Amino acid sequence: MTNPGKKFAILALFMLSIAIIAGLLASISYLSPEFLKEKIGFSVLRPVHVSAVYFWISLSATAGVYSALWNNNMSSFTSKMSYFHFVLIAISALGILISYFFKNFGGREYWEYNPYWAIPVLISWVLFLINYLHSALKIKNWPVYYWMWFTGILFFIFIFIENYLWLIPSIRESFIKDLTIQWKVNGSIVGAYNQLIYATAFYLMDKITDNKAHQVGHKKIVFAMYFLGLANLMFNWSHHIYTLPSDMYVKYIGYLVSMTEWVLFLRTIFLWKKTIDEFKINAHYFPYRFLIASEFWVFINLFQALLMSIPAINAYTHGTHVTVAHAMGTTIGINTMILLAALYMFFDGKNDQDSHSHRRYLKNNFWFLQISLLFFFLSLDISGVLKGLWQMDKHALPFSDMMANLHPWFILMFISGCGLFISLGIYCYYLLSVLLKRITNYSI
Amino acid sequence: MQVKPIYIFVLLSVLFLTYSSVLYLSDEKEIIIQRATKKDFSAEGKLIFQKYNCQACHQIYSLGGYLGPDLTNVYSKYNNEDVIKAFMKGGFKQMPSFKLTSYEESALIQFFKKMDKTGTADIRNFEFQADGMIKPKQEKR
Numbered sequence: 001m002t003n004p005g006k007k008f009a010i011l012a013l014f015m016l017s018i019a020i021i022a023g024l025l026a027s028i029s030y031l032s033p034e035f036l037k038e039k040i041g042f043s044v045l046r047p048v049h050v051s052a053v054y055f056w057i058s059l060s061a062t063a064g065v066y067s068a069l070w071n072n073n074m075s076s077f078t079s080k081m082s083y084f085h086f087v088l089i090a091i092s093a094l095g096i097l098i099s100y101f102f103k104n105f106g107g108r109e110y111w112e113y114n115p116y117w118a119i120p121v122l123i124s125w126v127l128f129l130i131n132y133l134h135s136a137l138k139i140k141n142w143p144v145y146y147w148m149w150f151t152g153i154l155f156f157i158f159i160f161i162e163n164y165l166w167l168i169p170s171i172r173e174s175f176i177k178d179l180t181i182q183w184k185v186n187g188s189i190v191g192a193y194n195q196l197i198y199a200t201a202f203y204l205m206d207k208i209t210d211n212k213a214h215q216v217g218h219k220k221i222v223f224a225m226y227f228l229g230l231a232n233l234m235f236n237w238s239h240h241i242y243t244l245p246s247d248m249y250v251k252y253i254g255y256l257v258s259m260t261e262w263v264l265f266l267r268t269i270f271l272w273k274k275t276i277d278e279f280k281i282n283a284h285y286f287p288y289r290f291l292i293a294s295e296f297w298v299f300i301n302l303f304q305a306l307l308m309s310i311p312a313i314n315a316y317t318h319g320t321h322v323t324v325a326h327a328m329g330t331t332i333g334i335n336t337m338i339l340l341a342a343l344y345m346f347f348d349g350k351n352d353q354d355s356h357s358h359r360r361y362l363k364n365n366f367w368f369l370q371i372s373l374l375f376f377f378l379s380l381d382i383s384g385v386l387k388g389l390w391q392m393d394k395h396a397l398p399f400s401d402m403m404a405n406l407h408p409w410f411i412l413m414f415i416s417g418c419g420l421f422i423s424l425g426i427y428c429y430y431l432l433s434v435l436l437k438r439i440t441n442y443s444i
Numbered sequence: 445m446q447v448k449p450i451y452i453f454v455l456l457s458v459l460f461l462t463y464s465s466v467l468y469l470s471d472e473k474e475i476i477i478q479r480a481t482k483k484d485f486s487a488e489g490k491l492i493f494q495k496y497n498c499q500a501c502h503q504i505y506s507l508g509g510y511l512g513p514d515l516t517n518v519y520s521k522y523n524n525e526d527v528i529k530a531f532m533k534g535g536f537k538q539m540p541s542f543k544l545t546s547y548e549e550s551a552l553i554q555f556f557k558k559m560d561k562t563g564t565a566d567i568r569n570f571e572f573q574a575d576g577m578i579k580p581k582q583e584k585r
Contacts, residue, residue, distance in 0.1 A: 179507060
C-alpha cells in the first residue's frame with residue numbers, strides 16, 4: 001500500500017512552484033509599475049500567489065497528517081477515501097487558479113476566489129475530517145499531536161464557513177461587522193494551519209528522538225501549551241482591529257489573550273538549547289536543519305508579533321509592510337521550514353542517511369534560503385517601519401512620495417525575493433523528482 | 445487529579461461559539477439608517493469593489509494590499525465626487541484602467557461615502573492610553 005500522503009505532497013509542491021513564480025512576477029510591479037499591467041497585472045498575480053501559497057501549506061500539511069497516520073496503522077477506509085479527498089481538492093485548486101485569469105475574483109482578503117469554489121473545498125475538508133477520525137479514533141489516549149491535527153481540521157472547517165458569512169446580506173451590509181469577521185477569519189485560520197503543522201513538527205521530533213523520556217506526546221506541559229495555542233486561535237485575532245470602530249471589549253480580549261503568548265516565547269528561549277541537542281544526537285540531515293531553522297524563525301516572528309499586538313505599537317505597524325514581513329516570516333520561516341522537514345522525513349528519509357556528498361548544492365542551498373529570507377524579511381520590516389513613522393507625522397507625506405522614498409528597500413525586497421525563488425525552487429524541484437521517480441514506500 | 449483534555453477542549457469551544465455568535469448577531473447602527481433610505485446602494489458598491497479586486501492594491505481600515513493608498517476616508521479626503529471618479533478610471537501607476545459603468549461608479553462612490561462615515565483610519569486621529577490601548581480622539585466624529 002502506498003502512503004496516501006504522497007499524492008498530496010506532489011500537488012503541494014506543484015502549488016509551491018506556482019506560488020514562487022507568481023510571487024516573483026507580482027513583486028516586479030513594485031519596481032516597474034507598467035509590468036504586465038493591463039493584461040494580467042497585480043490584481044491577478046496577487047491572488048494567484050496567495051492561493052497557491054495557501055494550497056502549498058494546506059496540501060503539504062495534509063500530506064503530513066496522512067503520512068503520520070499511515071505510519072501508525074491507517075485504516076483501509078481512510079486510505080481509500082483519501083482519493084476522493086484528493087480529487088476534490090485538486091479540481092478546486094486548479095479551478096481557482098485558472099478562474100483568476102478570467103478576472104473572476106472573490107475580491108476579499110486574503111484567500112479569495114469566486115464563492116462557488118468554496119463548495120468543493122469545504123466538502124474535501126469534511127472528508128478529511130472523516131478520514132482522519134476513522135483512523136485516529138482507533139488510538140486510545142491521544143498524544144498531543146493527535147489533538148492538534150483534530151483541532152486544525154475541525155477549526156479550519158468552522159472558520160472556512162465563517163469566511164462566507166458575507167454571502168448573507170445583513171452581514172455584508174454591516175460594513176464594520178463584515179470587516180471584523182474578515183479579520184477574525186484571517187487571524188484564526190492561520191491558527192488552524194499552525195495546529196496542523198506544529199503537530200507534525202511534534203510528531204517528527206518524537207520520531208527523531210529515541211529517548212522515551214524526551215518524547216512530548218503525553219507531557220502535561222505540552223498539553224498546556226496546546227491549550228494556550230488553542231485559546232489564542234480562538235480569541236487573539238482582534239489584535240488586528242485596534243483601529244476599526246468596533247466594540248472596545250473585543251479589542252481588549254484580543255490584546256489580553258495575545259499577551260499570554262509571552263509564555264510561549266519565554267519557553268522557546270529556555271528550551272532552545274535542549275531542543276537543539278536533542279535533534280543533534282539523532283540528526284536526519286535535512287529534517288534536523290529545517291526544524292532548527294523553524295525554531296529560529298519562531299523566535300524572531302513571535303517576538304515581533306508580540307510587540308505588534310500591543311495597540312500603541314500596532315498603530316505604527318498596522319497596514320504597513322511590517323504586516324507583510326510578519327506574514328512572510330511565518331509562512332516561509334516557520335510553516336514552510338517545518339513542511340519541508342516533513343516532506344524530507346516522510347519521502348526522502350532513507351536516502352537522507354546515506355552519503356549526501358553528491359548533494360552539496362542542496363546543503364549550500366539551505367543557507368542561501370535562510371539568508372535570502374532574512375534580507376527579504378528585513379527589507380519588508382524596514383519599509384513598513386519607515387511608512388509607519390511617516391504616516392504618523394503631522395505633515396504626512398503623500399502616498400506616492402512614500403512609495404518613491406521606499407524604492408531602495410523595494411529593490412532589496414526584489415533581489416532577496418529572487419533568492420527565495422531560486423532556493424525554494426531548488427528544493428521544490430529536488431523533492432518533486434524524488435516523489436515522482438523513486439519508490440517512497442517505506443515508513444519512518 | 446487528571447483533567448481529561450476533552451473537557452478543556454469542550455469548555456474552550458463553548459466559549460468560542462458563544463463569543464462568535466455575539467459578534468455575528470450584534471446590530472450595527474449604520475445598517476438601520478441604510479435600510480430606511482432606499483436610495484442607498486453602497487452595499488452594491490462594496491460588491492463592485494470586490495468584483496474588480498480593488499483590495500489587491502487598496503486597503504479599507506488597513507485590510508487589503510499595499511500598492512495603493514488606504515481608501516477608508518478617500519471620500520472626505522477629496523470631498524469631490526468627480527475627482528474620485530476620475531481616479532477610479534485608473535490607468536496611472538500600477539492601477540489598470542477600469543471601464544466602469546456610470547452605475548458602478550456611483551455605487552462605488554456611495555460605498556466610499558458610507559465607509560468614510562464609519563470612522564477614521566488615519567492613525568494621527570488616535571490617542572494613546574496608559575494601558576497601551578489606542579482610541580479615536582473625541583473631537584473627530
